[in-house]
Amino acid sequence: MIDLRLLREDPDRVRASQRARGEDVALVDSLLSADERRRSSGVRFDELRSEQKSLGKLIPKATPDERAELLKKAEQLKTDVKTAEAEQNEADEETKRLLLQLGNLVHPDVPVGGEEDFVVLETHGTIRDFAAEGFEPKDHLELGEALGAIDVERGAKVSGSRFYYLTGVGALLELALVNAAIAQATEAGFTPMLTPALVRPRAMEGTGFLGQAAENVYHLEKDDYYLVGTSEVPLAAYHMDEILDADKLPMRYAGFSPCFRREAGTYGKDTRGIFRVHQFDKVEMFSYVAPEDAENEHRRLLEWEKQWLTGLELPFQVIDVASGDLGASASRKFDCEAWIPTQGKYRELTSASNCDGFQARRLSVRMRDGKKVQPLATLNGTLCAVPRTIVAILENHQLADGSVRVPELLRPYLGGREVLEPISK
Known part of the structure; x- marks a missing residue:
């Protein structure tokens, strides 16, 4: 607030x-x-x-x-x-x-407008010219099925639409991504965390997810628990009702958790494959900092995300999200959007949000600097949303024979494997 x-x-x-x-x-x-x-x-x-x-x-x-x-x-x-x-x-x-x-105060530099009114800040990497290479790119689902990596048919049979199985190299690819992401975050000074997937109402409300975002939240009415859509929620509530010493800031955590989203209002949108799903795993960065350090920390989170996507050898752009597309808790948000060849456009893979003191006031997380006690600032940044990252890797690194080149960053986590090959081979 x-x-x-x-x-x-x-x-x-x-x-x-x-x-x-x-x-x-x-x-x-x-x-x-x-x-x-x-x-x-x-x-x-x-x-x-x-x-x-x-x-x-x-x-x-x-x-x-x-x-x-x-x-x-x-x-x-x-x-x-x-x-x-x-x-x-x-x-x-x-x-x-x-x-x-009431939503958080919008930062004065945020572009005003709706979802399409973002401003492109940077562009990185080179978009492949598949026509020049002599073949038409396949989409991630066709590639994933051929690799024995993705099974949406049985996911739908067991759980309904927008559910899936990652099988064989698909499961190994997720584990490689998670381990590589946690390794990068740990090296940057984040404390790794495995967080609860069920939280009480105050944690969900305190982070700002029971306002405009409530329609996308799963609620277990019998027990009055919420399934988290991001580990941002339990990480923000981790120090709820606590006073932290200013000299211990910043405190940085990297949470790995399953995430659950109803995806209300998106029917008919991104229904093919695993780009927009109801359950997925994610590595999330979260920072507690002094209010005066919030903007610099926001830029740092963005740099770590850019480092990650560059390591995965993905072409991407950085956008300044427009005011009408901000979540209630964010004063400003940067998204990194990776190029998806078969869609012919950039799509969101990571985001970094500055929430200033908005969540800290709601959750009563404060800092003590000498005799002064005041709310601190919280920030969050997605490092790796697994399914979308797999989509981008499969499509951008595919080869003419349907195999997929493994980015060098991930090879140590896949036993040195350089190429994922179709199981038909």
């Missing part, structure tokens, strides 16, 4: 942020009104409680005639205090409810 003091001091900035996101601007005025009621009712409650305490001291010293009048007044004060407390609690709850609906 944003800082209420900032809302009071500069409501126009918050209105502009809501407008840039394409969200309800009237929410800002509703929140200001609720906050004013909360503060005024709090003052009223404190005044009545003070008067009640003062009266309580007078009663033992009063004469019998005075005591009767004071007791009558005390009864009325008791009623007034209860009423004022109820009004304060109601206004406080209303303020919290509205505050949780």
Whole structure:
């Protein structure tokens, strides 16, 4: 959540942020009104409680005639205090409810607009000219089936559409990717983490996934647990309700976990193969830093993602995501999009988000610098979303005979194998 003091001091900035996101601007005025009621009712409650305490001291010293009048007044004060407390609690709850609906403040450098209004910041690698090489590229599913690596038919039989099996070299390729990603993150100073896939409501709400993103979250109603769509959630909640020493920052974690997404609203989109699925594994970077270090950390996360994709020898571009396509918790987000030959376009493989103090306030994660205690900043960055990375590797590194060249980065994790060959061979 944003800082209420900032809302009071500069409501126009918050209105502009809501407008840039394409969200309800009237929410800002509703929140200001609720906050004013909360503060005024709090003052009223404190005044009545003070008067009640003062009266309580007078009663033992009063004469019998005075005591009767004071007791009558005390009864009325008791009623007034209860009423004022109820009004304060109601206004406080209303303020919290509205505050949780408000997205993070959009960074001033973020391009304004919708999904297609991103700005390309960088382009890396060379797109292969398959026509010049004399063959038409196959898509990842055709390649994966020939390699004995992907089985979506049985995935659908067992679990329904958008589920799959990785088999044989497909399973080995996932393990190679995960091990290589964790190795890179560890070398960069991240602590490896295996995180829970089920979290309580506060963890999910605290990271900002029960607002606009709620439709894509799986909820186990009987137990009131949520299946995480990213290890960002348990990593953000790892230090929930804690105060961290400033001199121990930054704290960096690399979480590996299964991820579950309903993919609501995407029916008919990316239905072939394993590009958009309901369950997948992912390595996620997560950082806790001092607020003044957040923007530099954001750039560092992006550099680690670029290092990863360059190591996989994939052509990709870096985009500055437009305001209307940001998640509720991000003030700014950079995506790395890899070229997918059979789609003829770049598609998102990794992302890096700066959440400033938004998640930290909701989860009560603070830092102590001397005597000062304040919210810190959290950031997250996908290093390897496994299925999409496999898609990009198979399509970009395929050879004319249907085999696939293994990037040098992954060869030590695949027993030195240089080429994945169709099982028909």
